[in-house]
Amino acid sequence: MPNIKVDWNQVSREVAKLGEDIFQKRIKGATDDALDFLKKVEKDVIKLNLQLTAGQITKEEFDDLMSDQKALAKMEALKQKGLTQVAIDQFVNGAIDILVSAAISAIP
Amino acid sequence: MAIDWSDIYSRKVRSDHRRCPQPPACQLKYSIKQPEPSSASQSGLNEVVSVHSTPSLPPRFWMLVSEPLRGLLLAVFLLASCSNIAFYDQAAYANAVDTKVQTLALMNLAVNPYSSQSAEIAGVNLQMQKAYEYDRGRPMNQTTLQMWDVLLKTDPEHPDEGLWPRFLERWRKSGTLSPVFISDKKEHLATAFDAIIALESGKNRS
Numbered sequence: 455m456p457n458i459k460v461d462w463n464q465v466s467r468e469v470a471k472l473g474e475d476i477f478q479k480r481i482k483g484a485t486d487d488a489l490d491f492l493k494k495v496e497k498d499v500i501k502l503n504l505q506l507t508a509g510q511i512t513k514e515e516f517d518d519l520m521s522d523q524k525a526l527a528k529m530e531a532l533k534q535k536g537l538t539q540v541a542i543d544q545f546v547n548g549a550i551d552i553l554v555s556a557a558i559s560a561i562p
Numbered sequence: 563m564a565i566d567w568s569d570i571y572s573r574k575v576r577s578d579h580r581r582c583p584q585p586p587a588c589q590l591k592y593s594i595k596q597p598e599p600s601s602a603s604q605s606g607l608n609e610v611v612s613v614h615s616t617p618s619l620p621p622r623f624w625m626l627v628s629e630p631l632r633g634l635l636l637a638v639f640l641l642a643s644c645s646n647i648a649f650y651d652q653a654a655y656a657n658a659v660d661t662k663v664q665t666l667a668l669m670n671l672a673v674n675p676y677s678s679q680s681a682e683i684a685g686v687n688l689q690m691q692k693a694y695e696y697d698r699g700r701p702m703n704q705t706t707l708q709m710w711d712v713l714l715k716t717d718p719e720h721p722d723e724g725l726w727p728r729f730l731e732r733w734r735k736s737g738t739l740s741p742v743f744i745s746d747k748k749e750h751l752a753t754a755f756d757a758i759i760a761l762e763s764g765k766n767r768s
Contacts, residue, residue: 494753502746510742518732519743522750524722528712529757536705536761539646543766546645 460560465552472548480541484534491530495523648703650765657693658762662755664689665726669748672729672739683730690714690726709758713751725754 499520506516668686671679694710697703716724729747733739739747 498749505742505746511740511746515732515740515743518728519746519750521722521728522725522747525712525725526750526753526757528723529709529754532705532709532712533757533761536647536709537764539705540765543646547766 460556465556468552469549472552473545476541476545476548480538483537487530487534491527495527498523645702647705647765648700649768650762651700654693654697654700654706655759655762657696658755658759661686661689661693662752662759665751665755666748669729669744669751672733672744673741675737676730676734706758706761709754709761713754713758725751 502511502516502519505511506513511519664686668679668682671682676683694707694714697706697710700706712723713725714727716727729751
């Protein structure tokens, strides 16, 4: 039986570091995107109210444009969901690389 | 701190052997056999470790892979089967960008009567359908498809969805649209397309 040594502490350290890098980046990206989106919605709603008051758009058009905001919020949420799925895949692929490297280096 | 797995493994094998020197063949147990004088002694082996398992499994196969490596391989196989979302696709990205450009260009024409632009409208609708169908055919692409649904599909339960058909319907009913309304709508449609494009460009490269 060959003398096989796997440094599990090193493996867990590397996996933890990988998760920290990927998910911290994702959380920051999601937070920045959400803040940008909210600022954009705020500006848009103010603009639409001004246009309605000035008679540049009808009440019907205003309602239609306000409905768009809900749809855009859904789109933004779906985008964030998708990018989080991407981050999970990056973590899984990175963890596989670490495990494979550990397995190869364990072979004497 | 490194763990000497082979030492732990050897101790377990010896301990199992002490407890059950000749285990029944149906039980998965390790044992230590003394080599037969004719074969093992010639190869210089002092002891041979074998596995008594179900007859269908070759007894020596798993011995090629040590116990910690087995754990690692199992973890790798489990993780490898857990992909969440499709990889980046250049054609899907190009479809989304082309559709966005064509859609915004068509919206500029909404100051003209709807009936006079029917050929252009049909062309853009066809382009959207192609982009949608392309993304629909990709595996693990549900999130992008849901985004296309919000953009393209009307749903009575969600009247705020279907950004594009709602615009076309208003254009058709009104005949022409005001430049201010068109400009506002263009911003919204551009934001919706940008979300699809951003997700596609953010996907992992295979």
